[in-house]
Amino acid sequence: MQGGFYGLKALELGGTFFNDEHKTGAVFGAKRQVSGDK
Secondary structure, eight states: OEEEEESGGGOEEEEEEEOTTSSSEEEEEEEOOOTTOO
């Protein structure tokens, strides 16, 4: 699994996952909403 925090004040994260044989994989991402954000 690889990933990291990105964006202003590290409010976003993203990454990838692959099994050992690289037959199955996935990507993920998220963004934190701070009070007042829309």
